[in-house]
Amino acid sequence: SHLSQSVDAVRAGDRGRAGALALSAYLDGFEPIEPALGIRDRTLLERIEGLMGEYRAAVQGGEGAERLSARVQVIGEVLDDAEAALSPNAGSAATTFLGAATILLREGLEALLIVVAMIAFVRKSERMEVMPYVHAGWFAALAAGLITWALATWVIGISGASRELTEGFGSVFAAVVLLSVGIWMHGKAQADEWQRYIRAKMSKALSGRSAWFLFGLAFIVVYREVFETILFYAALWNQGNGWPIVAGGLSACVALAVIAWAMLRFSRSLPIGKFFAYSSWLMAVLTVVLAGKGISALQEAGIIGIAPMPSVPRFSVLGLFPTAQTIAAQLIMLAALAVGFALNRRRA
Structure with missing residues (x-):
């Protein structure tokens, strides 16, 4: 994923590319499903937005690769929750x-x-x-x-x-x-x-x-x-x-x-x-x-x-x-x- 690649970019010393990948993960990965998720579970939507925003700030703020990797893991877990919320069986x-x-x-x-x-x-x-x-x-x-x-x-x-x-x-x-x-x-x-x-x-x-x-x-x-x-x-x-x-x-x-x-x-x-x-x-x-x-x-x-x-x-x-x-x-x-x-x- 773009988030994992951004961690790899940080390890390689390329913070600029890491930031671009983190932004792309939001705009190209999460943004397209945001409207549908906002209907099903707005609280989860706002939590994901907050976590991804904090991740981008951490990348630009110089946080280490290991801590960034832990953030990516947390984001991955809530994205799994979003996928479950968007499943056809979850709506009526x-x-x-x-x-x-x-x-x-x-x-x-x-x-x-x-x-x-x-x-x-x-x-x-x-x-x-x-x-x-x-x-x-x-x-x-x-x-x-x-x-x-x-x-x-x-x-x-x-x-x-x-x-x-x-x-x-x-x-x-x-x-x-x-x-x-x-x-x-x-x-x-x-x-x-x-x-x-x-x-x-x-x-x-x-x-x-x-x-x-x-x-x-x-x-x-x-x-x-x-x-x-x-x-x-x-x-x-x-x-x-x-x-x-x-x-x-x-x-x-x-x-x-x-x-x-x-x-x-x-x-x-x-x-x-x-x-x-x-x-x-x-x-x-x-x-x-x-x-x-x-x-x-x-x-x-x-x-x-x-x-x-x-x-x-x-x-x-x-x-x-x-x-x-x-x-x-x-x-x-x-x-x-x-x-x-x-x-x-x-x-x-």
Whole structure:
């Protein structure tokens, strides 16, 4: 295997080749089965990701061949567990249904929160002329997702590196944009600030640049989730049980639609100040979450190094991963949010 070869490379004194082999073991060996394993046993998936990340860090950190060999043995044992979890006998129609529903809910909720906040903002600001740009953004993302699925199924294969890079750069870009949006919304939470904003905007239409910004943000946040969901669903589809997949996906769509309806209904009854205050905190939380997820994906693609922090728990839903780089990215975002919010309060 690539992992055993990487140990041999370390013994030969070639750490660079050992690191490349360790990365290939993840991207070419484990990444293709990751979507299917995430459905069957997410805890096992996260354990394998953590062990392989720690192994790559150990290779680059100068750990000896014997200790690396012991790590490879442990990884081999958990990969055997993964193979057992992925056996045809380990799955059923019920687990497929739950997997399909859970995946779409988990991946779709982040994008839904952002898009619903954008729609509510356009309504609150009474600038309905730009609403088509928001809807066009998420609709174009869904269409691009279908094209991606067709290409991945019949034309080309999507490599592990491509998947991680798409998720990583998409998440980091969205985090940076949401950082500025969150700070801006927090500044408008004061009634006087909002009234000044309205008076300034009433005299002129929202610029074309702002409208296309809304389109781009809606497209990015939805497509990164659609891209991830497609890969999971493709892995499920290859295992059979087509109808449970369809039923699970439709159930999740209904749940997301209900959530969107409830959020929009709630936002209409909110005073404008509270709406912006709540929205700014929502954007702040998503900024920190996406920063962690983005850096983690870029680490898995080999773009960013890995410095393990074993004392930090892994909680992927919140973008919390036990590495110094992901924690640093989230702390930077928290610091930027704190400074931005403090400046807003000082101006008010």
